[in-house]
Amino acid sequence: MARRRAIYVESVIRANLDDLWLATQDLGSHQRWDLRFTQIDYLPATGQAGQAGQRFRYAVRLGPGVTVSGVGVCAGERVRPDGTRTSALRFGSSDRMSLIRSGSGYWRYVPTARGIRFITGYDYLPGWGRLGWPADRLFRPIMGWATAWSFDRLRLWLENGVPPERSLRRCVLTAGLRIILCVCAWWLRPAAAAGLLMAGIALTRPLPGVPSALRCRRHPPDRSAATPPSILVHLEQL
Numbered sequence: 001m002a003r004r005r006a007i008y009v010e011s012v013i014r015a016n017l018d019d020l021w022l023a024t025q026d027l028g029s030h031q032r033w034d035l036r037f038t039q040i041d042y043l044p045a046t047g048q049a050g051q052a053g054q055r056f057r058y059a060v061r062l063g064p065g066v067t068v069s070g071v072g073v074c075a076g077e078r079v080r081p082d083g084t085r086t087s088a089l090r091f092g093s094s095d096r097m098s099l100i101r102s103g104s105g106y107w108r109y110v111p112t113a114r115g116i117r118f119i120t121g122y123d124y125l126p127g128w129g130r131l132g133w134p135a136d137r138l139f140r141p142i143m144g145w146a147t148a149w150s151f152d153r154l155r156l157w158l159e160n161g162v163p164p165e166r167s168l169r170r171c172v173l174t175a176g177l178r179i180i181l182c183v184c185a186w187w188l189r190p191a192a193a194a195g196l197l198m199a200g201i202a203l204t205r206p207l208p209g210v211p212s213a214l215r216c217r218r219h220p221p222d223r224s225a226a227t228p229p230s231i232l233v234h235l236e237q238l
Contacts, residue, residue: 004136006123007105007144008226010217011151014115015158021085023158024107024118025076027056033154033164035146036060043071053235058091068098073236077229085109088232093127099139101127104235106228118154120147121226148213155215162209170210 013020023029027040043055053075060068070093077086086109092102105122126132126139156162206212220226 004123004140006121006226007140007147008119008121008218008220009144009147009151010117010119010220010225011148011155011215012112012115013118013155013158015155017085017109017111017116019158020109020116020118021078023154025087033150033157035150035153036143038067053089055236062097066097068095069093070095070098070100075231075235077231083111086229086231088229088235090232090235090237091124096127099126099128099132099135100124101132104228104232106232108225108229118151119225120151121220121228144218145213148216148218149211152213152215153211156209156211160209167209167211174207174210 023033027042031037031040037058038061039059041057043057053073055071055073057069057071059070062068070091072089072091074087074089076088080086087107088105090102090104091100093100101124103122103124105120108117108119110117110119126136128135153164153167156167157164206214
């Protein structure tokens with residue numbers, strides 16, 4: 001079996017801890033900033049699952065009429081002796097189109113003098129049979145990028161008041177401008193092309209008000225940052 005690396009993303013967000021908790025735990029807010037989900041809905045609590053955590057259903061729209069869905073269970077610890085907060089989840093999908101078959105992850109909220117260290121770590125087993133592991137070598141980096149981009153989108157919302165919908169439009173416009181500059185540089189004379197290429201290179205740097213995955217840490221600084229919380233053990237296996 002191929003070795004895989006768990007996805008880790010960390011961002012420092014200068015916001016009130018309660019505001020960050022609400023933006024990430026409230027489903028209506030969560031689906032606004034997280035690129036990985038189109039819709040998230042709670043499911044009725046039943047039996048043991050209702051005691052161990054809250055069940056939910058998620059969906060991702062891949063295109064017109066094409067949606068991949070799955071289910072999960074989550075639980076959070078809002079009050080901890082060290083002042084941090086945690087949230088853990090398990091998720092899975094029986095959808096034949098979903099490359100993610102089952103997985104688990106966590107969010108960690110760590111107050112610091114610079115802001116809240118908002119951390120996530122998660123891993124999953126791919127589906128698609130024998131094609132799953134080769135396909136995941138491409139899919140996993142995309143998931144890591146989407147997570148980091150979404151974290152920076154959330155940061156812009158809480159720090160600067162930029163609604164997630166507006167930051168997405170800014171990102172699309174910026175990407176379009178970069179593509180236009182590259183196309184123009186390809187067709188114009190070398191002297192003009194050099195200038196446009198330099199402008200294009202300048203635009204590859206993160207711009208103010210535009211989400212960028214480059215602003216987030218992608219590797220844990222120490223082992224403790226990447227250690228799943230204990231509440232994950234008590235969540236229902238899907």
